[in-house]
Amino acid sequence: MEVEVRHLRALCAIADTGSLHRAARLLGVAQPSLSTQLRRIEQELGGALFFRERTGCRPTPLGRVVVGRARPLVAEMRSLVAEARAAAAVTGPQLRIGSTASRALAGWLRRLRERPQEPLLQMDVSANALLRMVAEGQLDIAFVHEVEGCPLRIPDELRLRVLVEREPQFVSLPADHPAAARPVVRLADLAADRWMLDPTVDGEWDAVHRVLRAAGLSPRILHGDYQTAAFLVASGEVVTVCQPTSPSRPETAVRRLHGDPLGVRLLLAARTEEYLDAVFPALQDAYWETAEQAPAYREWLTAKGAPLPRGAPPTVVRRT
Incomplete structure (x- = not known):
């Protein structure tokens, strides 16, 4: 399973309403279906996103990170859909x-x-x-x-x-990563980290593998799209290659790679x-x-x- 925009919309609805029941009504789905969807999203991201309490649901620390990143993406998608519909007319x-x-x-x-x-x-x-x-x-x-x-x-x-x-391609890493304290990051500084790459991007998988091998590194590499990688970088799980125009956020840092190998x-x-x-x-x-x-x-x-x-x-x- 990959985390999609509809999943992000569901997470935002749960956080906004504070209840699976109210979120299901808002989204127009059955509560059991939403509960199942939430469990699958949590399994995909590797941790609980909400505390289930008698009075409702509230985000876990990981949940706050994910929902915080999801909100602008959901808003941007709404804007994109509105623009597309307007263009179609x-x-x-x-x-x-x-x-x-x-x-x-x-x-x-x-x-x-x-x-x-x-x-x-x-x-x-x-x-x-x-x-x-x-x-x-x-x-x-x-x-x-x-x-x-x-x-x-x-x-x-x-x-x-x-x-x-x-x-040049830069690297996105957690803001509290030791290497984030420096403006330029060496690949050796990331030797112990898990990387996430999208194998469907033409050439990226081969290029990153080639650069890592040239540096004498063989880190564990996970598959995932850009959005999933961004979530996991923010939660401290992975590092990933990014465009130099990518913005740093409170939970992440965008840094140059020493020697600009990519x-x-x-x-x-x-x-x-x-x-x-x-x-x-x-x-x-x-x-x-x-x-x-x-x-x-x-x-x-x-x-x-x-x-x-x-x-x-x-x-x-x-x-x-």
Whole structure:
């Protein structure tokens, strides 16, 4: 079982109502069904999330961490659904966008909504799947990341723009981890930790394994999606690879890896140059806006030299 948005919604309802009975009524499900769902979620996350008392339910320490992280995700999903429904009602032209996960998405979509074409978004952890959808005409644009050492299968008919030639990947670890006291973390500092990776992300599993082996490490690696990894990092169970634009939170710390051993290339793909010309500047602005808001990444960029200014000419990938 994987923790899904509906499970997060259920946890928030239990915490808000303080009762399985009232939460079940709010969600429109039977109480026994909600109780069973809660037990499965707790088994998946590895601990009790609520104290069951005669007067109702209250979150355990782990439950407070999970619910605290779940609330903004549930709110964001509600907003996403509302935006999708609004977009579906638009009779004008629509721009079909595919993307892997990125903190720049919100700013990019906000900028694109100011234009005649209403953006519709489809998320996927597989960059290769999104590129195929663009080539087959199911999407107009795809914003994807290519893990270093694991080239994507890019259809010949696609045109590409490079947003960032090499974005370093950072590590997310519990805020009370000894290594979190330093701005730069060595892989050896994480030798005793469990790692969580999503094996469905194209190239990430192979790249991280390769980097860990090169460092002489063979830690225990768990499978899980980004959301599950975030919960378990916050509860002190795992560490995980993350984008440098990821925010630190009270329970977690985002830190640079010494030597920047992991990197990705950020690409925008379309079938025509006209599509790229239309949306690339907005993506470029959104990305650097997000980068400026991420302290660890901003420090890294400063140490390496100023990033490309907004509006700088893009790198065009040409095939020979």
